Amino acid sequence: MPANPHYATLLFRYTNRVTGQCFDVEANVTYSLTVGNAGPNPASGVVVTDALPPSLKFVSSAAGCTHDGALSGGMVTCSGISVPVGGSVPLTIVAQALTVGTATNSASIANLGGVIDPNLANNQSTATTNVTEPPAPPAPPFTIPGTLPVNTANICLP
DSSP, X not given: OOOOTTXXXXXXXXXXXXXXXXXXXXXXXXXXXXXXXXEESOEEEEEEEEEEOTTEEEEEEOXXXXXXXXXXXXXXEEEEXXXXXXXXXXXXXXXXXXXXXXXXXXXXXXXXXXXXOSOGGXXXXXXXXXXXXXXXXXXXXXXXXXXXXXXXXXXXXX
8 A cells, every 4th residue: 555645754852861961051952853754754844943932042043943032032943844754853952041040942843844743742842051150269369478479279188
């Protein structure tokens, strides 16, 4: 029996391990996403959207992706994606952490590109990262009156 030309099983996931990782405020967080196609037909014109939370600021994205221009958070849209049967397409989104706390980033396949996907449950993914204060700068050297400055940052005690 030939495959129905309108069906394709698309799947979507974050492929790097940002979930549970900690990032400092002002550090860049790179989200790597993958759109895959288990078949039986290719999909073209697929659209992926990524809703950045307000605690992240958009920095850059893969070719074919655009950001809505929000100063923080906002929507990244990746359009015109073609996914061959058995293949996958990687996408990268880079955002800067703005505030301390938990940043939950959610992305999904927003348009299936004209195919019917029999399993819509695997067309979205969420990554949660922890944003922390950067470490305190090293203590400045201190001076004991009548001696040379001592830099405590390089002193190792047994």
